[in-house]
Amino acid sequence: MTAAALLDFDAPPAALTNLDQLPQTLQDAAVDHLRRLIRCQQRGPVLGRRGLWDLTGCRRIYLDHDRCWRLVYQERPPRAASGYSETYLLAAGRRSGHQVYNTAARRLQLLTDASVA
Numbered sequence: 001m002t003a004a005a006l007l008d009f010d011a012p013p014a015a016l017t018n019l020d021q022l023p024q025t026l027q028d029a030a031v032d033h034l035r036r037l038i039r040c041q042q043r044g045p046v047l048g049r050r051g052l053w054d055l056t057g058c059r060r061i062y063l064d065h066d067r068c069w070r071l072v073y074q075e076r077p078p079r080a081a082s083g084y085s086e087t088y089l090l091a092a093g094r095r096s097g098h099q100v101y102n103t104a105a106r107r108l109q110l111l112t113d114a115s116v117a
Contacts, residue, residue: 008038010076011089012107018092022069029063030071030092037061037073037087047072051098053105058090070095072104 019030036042044059055072063069071092075085090104 009034009073009087009089014107015089015091018103019089022063022092026063026069033061033063033071034087034089040085043075044071044073047101050101050105053098053101055101055105055108058104058108063092068095069093070100072100 019027022030033042037044042061044061047055047058047060049055058072058074061071061073063071069092072090074088074090076088078086090107091100093100093103095101
């Protein structure tokens with residue numbers, strides 16, 4: 001069973017791969033943050049432009065004290081009658097060189113292109 005199924009968030013398979021590729025201590029931090037996001041106990045700051053990308057509507061969470069590793073996610077309207085927004089993880093990874101933001105933006109573009117088609 002995947003982390004997404006256990007924690008009740010949604011993500012493209014590649015974002016789950018990002019989580020698996022994090023160093024173990026950061027994986028633990030990511031799971032802890034995801035739990036708090038799902039329970040509406042935490043929200044990351046809103047993103048706008050990052051590098052070449054417009055990530056308006058996305059949020060970020062820092063995974064370490066040095067703020068080198070991040071989660072990038074969206075809050076989406078609820079699918080069920082719970083009334084809670086859905087956490088949609090786009091990417092997990094390094095901030096260096098805008099890596100995590102570039103990854104999130106590419107995945108967001110793929111989702112947008114797929115919904116238009």
